[in-house]
Amino acid sequence: MEKIPVTNLIDKFGLERLNEEEINNFIEVSDIKRPGLELAGFFDYFTPERVQLLGRTELSFLKELPPELLEERLNKFFSYDIPCIIITRNMEPPQPVLDLSKDSGVPIFSTDYSTTNFMSLLSGYLEAEFAPEVTKHGVLVEVYGVGLFIRGKSGIGKSESALGLVKKGHRLIADDAVVIRRAMRDTLVGRSPEISKHYMELRGLGIINVQTLFGAGAVREEQSIDFIVELEKWDDETEYDRLGLNEEQREILGVTLPLVTIPVRPGRNLAMVLEVAAMNYRLKNMGYNAANEFTTKLKDELNK
Amino acid sequence: MEKKVMIQNETGIHARPASMLVEEASNYDSDVELLKDGQAVNAKSIMGIMSLGIKQSTEVTVRAEGADAEEAVDAIVELIQSGFDEE
Numbered sequence: 001m002e003k004i005p006v007t008n009l010i011d012k013f014g015l016e017r018l019n020e021e022e023i024n025n026f027i028e029v030s031d032i033k034r035p036g037l038e039l040a041g042f043f044d045y046f047t048p049e050r051v052q053l054l055g056r057t058e059l060s061f062l063k064e065l066p067p068e069l070l071e072e073r074l075n076k077f078f079s080y081d082i083p084c085i086i087i088t089r090n091m092e093p094p095q096p097v098l099d100l101s102k103d104s105g106v107p108i109f110s111t112d113y114s115t116t117n118f119m120s121l122l123s124g125y126l127e128a129e130f131a132p133e134v135t136k137h138g139v140l141v142e143v144y145g146v147g148l149f150i151r152g153k154s155g156i157g158k159s160e161s162a163l164g165l166v167k168k169g170h171r172l173i174a175d176d177a178v179v180i181r182r183a184m185r186d187t188l189v190g191r192s193p194e195i196s197k198h199y200m201e202l203r204g205l206g207i208i209n210v211q212t213l214f215g216a217g218a219v220r221e222e223q224s225i226d227f228i229v230e231l232e233k234w235d236d237e238t239e240y241d242r243l244g245l246n247e248e249q250r251e252i253l254g255v256t257l258p259l260v261t262i263p264v265r266p267g268r269n270l271a272m273v274l275e276v277a278a279m280n281y282r283l284k285n286m287g288y289n290a291a292n293e294f295t296t297k298l299k300d301e302l303n304k
Numbered sequence: 305m306e307k308k309v310m311i312q313n314e315t316g317i318h319a320r321p322a323s324m325l326v327e328e329a330s331n332y333d334s335d336v337e338l339l340k341d342g343q344a345v346n347a348k349s350i351m352g353i354m355s356l357g358i359k360q361s362t363e364v365t366v367r368a369e370g371a372d373a374e375e376a377v378d379a380i381v382e383l384i385q386s387g388f389d390e391e
Binding site for chain 2: 195199
């Protein structure tokens with residue numbers, strides 16, 4: 001999302017409004033500002049576009065200021081375009097803060113949270129809202145806690161494989177279209193577009209609802225993506241990875257993920273292959289690599 | 305290869321137009337995508353297309369890549385412009 005209406009914060013965090021001005025402001029950055037230094041007179045690096053958080057420290061400081069100086073600092077503070085001000089611990093801001101926020105049309109709220117707690121809540125919320133997002137073709141399933149993003153051409157059998165996995169007790173997150181967002185710097189989280197959530201299309205049967213057919217345990221709202229599985233038509237001319245020593249990678253939204261290419265042939269039990277791929281991924285993450293161990297064993301044997 | 309087109313039919317792309325669109329797209333070898341507000345879905349996937357929830361007067365982009373990309377884009381644009389034979 002590019003900007004969030006300030007009004008969204010009121011419902012989300014149960015904020016209390018301290019002035020009754022109409023709110024039309026938007027938040028455009030995910031960072032949060034505690035303007036302590038600015039209130040002390042240092043405005044050189046002020047970032048007014050952020051949500052301004054006033055806690056106990058800032059308010060006590062303001063109360064200590066002589067009236068003329070308080071007025072001067074606040075005038076300067078409110079001369080910037082500020083999306084909104086939030087006061088923590090339900091504290092009472094000095095009257096000039098309320099007056100000036102009203103005059104300059106800056107919404108001002110209070111919350112009963114402590115400043116640090118509220119800051120981390122708000123930061124988590126804003127980070128998620130501003131996270132870059134993209135919709136990709138593919139199926140997202142969770143297998144033994146591992147998020148598999150299955151890709152490949154239409155009709156290759158992505159949905160059938162996912163159904164096979166669901167039948168074995170794993171979970172479907174999204175069929176055919178996956179909305180992917182970068183949650184942290186190197187984590188991708190996928191979910192289904194709201195309309196198609198829990199639905200799946202199977203050639204010959206049409207649209208089915210996985211949750212009603214297989215129960216609440218068969219679906220999940222969100223899942224982090226751990227690796228990509230590319231399904232492709234089995235080609236006798238292509239050399240497939242026989243050892244699993246080389247790791248291919250693919251980038252989505254600037255995050256690099258491991259990629260496994262699996263050739264598809266009629267009769268190949270794809271659900272089982274994918275289940276093993278997920279388990280193997282877990283093992284590798286725990287520090288065990290079967291391919292490495294096997295080749296080391298072989299090398300030792302040859303050196304005897 | 306891509307073209308922009310406006311959705312004509314009153315009811316938007318509901319189930320029947322979506323399946324017509326998928327059928328048309330599947331006639332071509334190229335990879336065909338439908339884009340709305342920067343969201344791209346595979347035009348050969350009925351779930352993908354329906355998940356976009358495309359209403360009347362929405363502008364969508366048809367994009368294709370491959371040997372028959374141009375024919376694919378033209379055919380789908382024509383289908384959308386015809387309003388999927390709806391009144």
